[in-house]
Each structure stands twice: as C-alpha cells, then as structure tokens.
Amino acid sequence: MPEQKWQFEQDGLIISASRANGKGRVAWRGISDSRTPGIFLRPVLRDLSEKMKGAEVTVDFTKLEYMNSATVSPLINFVKTLDGACTSILVLFSETDWQRTHLQCMRAIATTLRHVAVQSTPV
Amino acid sequence: MVQAHLQLSFAPMWPNVREIRERVGSALQECPAQLRSAAIMTSSELVENAIKYGESVPAAETVTFVLEATPERLCIRVVNGSTNTVGVAELQRRVQEVHGADDKQALYFARLEELLADTDESGRLGIYRVGFEGGFDLQLDYTNNVVTVTATRKANA
Numbered sequence: 001m002p003e004q005k006w007q008f009e010q011d012g013l014i015i016s017a018s019r020a021n022g023k024g025r026v027a028w029r030g031i032s033d034s035r036t037p038g039i040f041l042r043p044v045l046r047d048l049s050e051k052m053k054g055a056e057v058t059v060d061f062t063k064l065e066y067m068n069s070a071t072v073s074p075l076i077n078f079v080k081t082l083d084g085a086c087t088s089i090l091v092l093f094s095e096t097d098w099q100r101t102h103l104q105c106m107r108a109i110a111t112t113l114r115h116v117a118v119q120s121t122p123v
Numbered sequence: 124m125v126q127a128h129l130q131l132s133f134a135p136m137w138p139n140v141r142e143i144r145e146r147v148g149s150a151l152q153e154c155p156a157q158l159r160s161a162a163i164m165t166s167s168e169l170v171e172n173a174i175k176y177g178e179s180v181p182a183a184e185t186v187t188f189v190l191e192a193t194p195e196r197l198c199i200r201v202v203n204g205s206t207n208t209v210g211v212a213e214l215q216r217r218v219q220e221v222h223g224a225d226d227k228q229a230l231y232f233a234r235l236e237e238l239l240a241d242t243d244e245s246g247r248l249g250i251y252r253v254g255f256e257g258g259f260d261l262q263l264d265y266t267n268n269v270v271t272v273t274a275t276r277k278a279n280a
Contacts, residue, residue, distance in 0.1 A: 072252075
C-alpha cells in the first residue's frame with residue numbers, strides 16, 4: 001500500500017502523520033497553547049489512533065516548541081489509546097530543558113502501559 | 124544572571140499569554156536556558172489562570188504581570204480580580220500543596236495519573252507544573268477580591 005499522509009493544523013500547532021508498510025509516524029511541531037486544546041486535539045488524535053491501528057508507531061515531540069499544561073491530558077491519553085491499538089509505540093522527546101520533564105513523566109507513564117518505549121534525542 | 128524588570132497590565136484576553144512568553148523570553152535573553160525556560164513556562168501558566176478565572180473588579184480592573192530578576196532570585200507575580208471565592212479557595216489549596224511539598228514531582232505525577240485514568244478530566248495541572256518543572260515556590264494572597272500569585276525561585280537553583 002502506498003504511503004498515506006495526513007496533516008492537522010491549528011494556531012501554530014502542526015500534527016503530521018504518515019503510515020506505510022505497517023509503520024506509522026505522528027510528529028508534533030510548533031506551539032500548543034490554546035485555551036482549550038482538547039477541543040481540537042481529542043477528535044484529531046482519536047482519528048489518528050484509528051489510522052494507526054495495528055502499526056508500529058513513532059510519536060515525535062522533538063519539534064514541539066512549547067505546550068501549555070492543558071495540552072498534557074490529550075497528549076498522554078493519545079499515547080494511552082495508541083498503546084491499546086498498536087503493536088509498539090516509540091515516543092521521542094528532545095533534550096531541551098522543558099521537554100526533559102515531559103520525557104521523565106512519559107517514562108513513568110510508560111511503565112503502566114504495555115507497548116510504549118520513550119527515548120530522548122539530542123537537540 | 125542579568126537584572127531584569129518587566130511590568131505589564133493587560134486585558135484578560137487569550138492572545139496576551141503568547142505575548143507574555145515572548146516578553147519574558149526577551150527580558151531573560153542573557154539568562155541560562157534552563158532558568159529562562161522555567162520562567163517562560165511559569166509566566167505563561169500563571170497568566171493563563173488569571174485570564175481563565177479572573178474578572179475585572181474595582182481594585183484590579185486588568186491583569187497585572189510583574190517579573191523581577193536579580194542575580195540571586197527570580198520573582199514572577201500575577202494579579203487579577205476574582206469574586207469567585209470557591210474557585211480562589213481551590214487555587215489556594217493547590218498553591219499550599221506546592222508550597223508545603225517536599226516532593227513536587229509526586230504532586231505532578233499524581234495529577235497525571237488522574238488525567239490518565241479519566242480521559243474526560245482536564246486542567247488543574249498548571250500549578251503543579253510550576254512547582255515541579257519550573258522549580259518555583261508559590262504563594263497566594265486574596266484581599267479585596269484581588270488574587271495575587273507570586274512565584275519565586277533562586278536564580279541558581
């Protein structure tokens with residue numbers, strides 16, 4: 001099957017996704033600081049979870065420049081949903097100061113999930 | 124660390140959150156990246172709260188933001204009006220939790236677990252984030268329907 005690609009954008013946040021040969025990638029870029037990010041994110045991420053079903057998925061946050069705390073809930077629940085639907089999930093964070101906390105938190109969350117691994121990548 | 128002072132008053136409108144992050148980032152350009160990043164996040168979270176839950180009252184018609192940076196200490200203060208005593212009491216409870224916590228990470232993780240357990244749940248994470256990720260101590264004063272939240276940390280912490 002040829003590669004399928006999707007892109008979602010809102011107010012400085014871009015989520016790009018692709019899937020080919022059983023491997024998926026979901027990359028977040030830009031800034032997520034809307035007042036109620038869940039209104040945009042929940043349906044988008046629900047849709048992407050469906051599209052990634054059965055795949056080995058990489059979720060890449062390394063190009064995310066900033067997110068507010070309201071973004072955290074949809075984000076961690078996206079990873080949790082993928083855990084129930086995909087064969088493996090690799091979550092990538094950068095080693096920037098602000099992402100280090102989220103890397104640490106995601107590592108703690110991953111211990112309660114079955115298929116999630118978390119890695120950092122140099123800036 | 125350089126000395127910096129920034130004081131801004133603005134209407135409680137959401138685009139001002141992004142503006143505050145940019146202004147704080149510029150004011151602390153010469154600071155170590157970790158401290159600058161913590162200050163930007165803390166300013167943003169506190170201003171978000173002020174805009175979300177604040178209202179115009181005679182003693183605080185707008186939101187006021189103050190940043191004071193010295194070589195020893197960083198102080199961020201956000202002032203807004205509120206007549207919602209229940210909401211302020213809830214904020215006060217969380218501020219007290221952070222203020223008294225030996226393990227701020229545990230507070231943050233506990234809230235994350237709640238958010239993970241109930242997908243419909245959201246919010247009430249920002250104050251814990253300020254304590255854990257930002258490394259700030261917090262205090263709250265509520266007088267004459269004016270909420271003042273002050274976040275402080277050592278510059279070299």
